[in-house]
Amino acid sequence: MLQMNIYEEFAHWLDALLENNDMPEETKAFCFNLYEESDEEHIYGVQLIAASEFDPADKEGDWACEEIWSSEEDIFTIDTSDEDDTGWPHAQELFKEMVVEYLKNGKYSNILNGAEGAAIGFVDGELELL
Numbered sequence: 001m002l003q004m005n006i007y008e009e010f011a012h013w014l015d016a017l018l019e020n021n022d023m024p025e026e027t028k029a030f031c032f033n034l035y036e037e038s039d040e041e042h043i044y045g046v047q048l049i050a051a052s053e054f055d056p057a058d059k060e061g062d063w064a065c066e067e068i069w070s071s072e073e074d075i076f077t078i079d080t081s082d083e084d085d086t087g088w089p090h091a092q093e094l095f096k097e098m099v100v101e102y103l104k105n106g107k108y109s110n111i112l113n114g115a116e117g118a119a120i121g122f123v124d125g126e127l128e129l130l
Helices: 004-020 088-105 109-113
Strands: 029-038 043-051 067-070 076-079 117-122
Touching: 004 076, 004 088, 029 088, 043 088, 076 088, 088 109, 088 117
Parallel strands: 029 117
Antiparallel strands: 029 043, 043 067, 043 076
């Protein structure tokens, strides 16, 4: 279930990225890269990248390696230590819910929806198309 207080912070972070950065013209897709920031403290982060390639059939997500823009160290984090489930699959589901909501109702969702595709997943893991 979407946690609105965390979503509002996430939306503000994403709004700032999309408002203050021009995406390269050759952007074909976006990927929300997930990271385990701290295993012991159950903190997970997300970074946005733009890619010059997109292949919806590529489950490995090699297309996302064709990065042409990145939020770099501007990473949004969540702390799952107070959740019943603190594992990475739960963290991915939390981030996915927020991204899906943003794609529907976000201030700059048109930028993300204007690409050929978007995905989410942990770095070095499988990507889930959105």
